[in-house]
Amino acid sequence: MEKIPYKIYLSENEIPKQWYNVRADMKNKPAPLLNPGTLKPMTLEELSGVFCTELAKQELDDTTPYIDIPEEIRDFYKMYRPSPLVRAYCLEKELGTPAKIYYKFEGNNTSGSHKLNSAIAQAYYAKKQGLKGVTTETGAGQWGTALSMACAYLGLDCKVFMVKCSYEQKPFRREVMRTYGADVTPSPSATTEVGRKILAEHPDTTGSLGCAISEAVEVAVKSDGYRYVLGSVLSQVLLHQSVIGLEAKTALDKYGVKPDVVIGCAGGGSNLGGLISPFIGEKLRGEADYEFIAVEPASCPSLTRGRYAYDFCDTGMVCPLAKMYTLGSSFIPSANHAGGLRYHGMSSVLSQLYDDGLITARSVEQTAVFEAAEKFARIEGILPAPESSHAIRVAIDEALKCKETGEEKTILFGLTGTGYFDMVAYQKFNDGEMSDYIPTDEDLKPGFEAMPKVNL
Numbered sequence: 223m224e225k226i227p228y229k230i231y232l233s234e235n236e237i238p239k240q241w242y243n244v245r246a247d248m249k250n251k252p253a254p255l256l257n258p259g260t261l262k263p264m265t266l267e268e269l270s271g272v273f274c275t276e277l278a279k280q281e282l283d284d285t286t287p288y289i290d291i292p293e294e295i296r297d298f299y300k301m302y303r304p305s306p307l308v309r310a311y312c313l314e315k316e317l318g319t320p321a322k323i324y325y326k327f328e329g330n331n332t333s334g335s336h337k338l339n340s341a342i343a344q345a346y347y348a349k350k351q352g353l354k355g356v357t358t359e360t361g362a363g364q365w366g367t368a369l370s371m372a373c374a375y376l377g378l379d380c381k382v383f384m385v386k387c388s389y390e391q392k393p394f395r396r397e398v399m400r401t402y403g404a405d406v407t408p409s410p411s412a413t414t415e416v417g418r419k420i421l422a423e424h425p426d427t428t429g430s431l432g433c434a435i436s437e438a439v440e441v442a443v444k445s446d447g448y449r450y451v452l453g454s455v456l457s458q459v460l461l462h463q464s465v466i467g468l469e470a471k472t473a474l475d476k477y478g479v480k481p482d483v484v485i486g487c488a489g490g491g492s493n494l495g496g497l498i499s500p501f502i503g504e505k506l507r508g509e510a511d512y513e514f515i516a517v518e519p520a521s522c523p524s525l526t527r528g529r530y531a532y533d534f535c536d537t538g539m540v541c542p543l544a545k546m547y548t549l550g551s552s553f554i555p556s557a558n559h560a561g562g563l564r565y566h567g568m569s570s571v572l573s574q575l576y577d578d579g580l581i582t583a584r585s586v587e588q589t590a591v592f593e594a595a596e597k598f599a600r601i602e603g604i605l606p607a608p609e610s611s612h613a614i615r616v617a618i619d620e621a622l623k624c625k626e627t628g629e630e631k632t633i634l635f636g637l638t639g640t641g642y643f644d645m646v647a648y649q650k651f652n653d654g655e656m657s658d659y660i661p662t663d664e665d666l667k668p669g670f671e672a673m674p675k676v677n678l
Contacts, residue, residue: 356450360399385428420433439536455565460571520659605641617635
């Protein structure tokens, strides 16, 4: 049999021409977004007041399996796609495992992550609609960086609310956004009504994605010619990110490789949802079987310890209600949490798949995550993003299990991007200043108690 190369590259012609909408193959569809005032499903008209109209249509479409990718977006993709699928031969050798390990590397663009796949799509539809600009939030900064790049390319204004602790810990990520022309504000801020309210109630808060979302939505709704865009969680984002899984599957199929286990980090769900989409589509249609593992931080464990219920998508409670696994929109991760993946809830699509038992979830502590990150960097030569390193941790754990049992499993995981803007976190780990924080049931209780009471 032909030896599989270290890196499997596709040609430009093999960049997907369509996004895959996994909802079309789901027997149990994700629950609809609800209007918080009426508790009725959001209509296209209502969503179009916040999102670009075409994106609102994609958000509501749970029946069309494939949606054409506009040629302008595919032309942009060609700057950094197809991304390589890498066989981790060096890691396999170091671990002494019979497992075969592959990773899909999404860090080969200036934003350093997979987020650009959806950023250019959302910016494109905003431009096509004739808008002046967009507003958004960002946690660790990958999404804000990607969106600022896309907006600069298309000549759109970009306003970013960055979670305060990340704004302070990651000044270089912030400056990349500003270099691309974005206006970056630490959140919560005194520039919005919801920001001022949050600061009045929690003056020492380090911020959360929920806070930043509230501010970004407020500015979008109050500014003529602007709409809000989001880098994760929403179904439209998972749709755009399906290019990851589609390319990975095409590359594996070239060599007749079928993964047994597919692993991805999970914060809001964009990377995991994009990576697993064509594989879980096969599982849903009864064509093949795979094990899917969502890996989340122990300090923000929405799948493993959250509740499956309708909740606000934001701390300010101005966004629609989504049915998801959630810790409550008022939950704010500990300030010592350095690994991204800070959102209080999980994509409605992934939440439904998890509730149906089609995917599993694990939570991991951040010191173990950074141990895996450094091992990977030293062996495979890529400094991984802290978010990606959650998947690396579990991929290594699965490979070591194979070493114990002798099983020759094939493992695929998503390497969402690089960690070169996350050196404060690496420094804390290297200096022995990083600690693990796992919220107690008592810590989680206030977030659960503040959740809306929706009985449908």
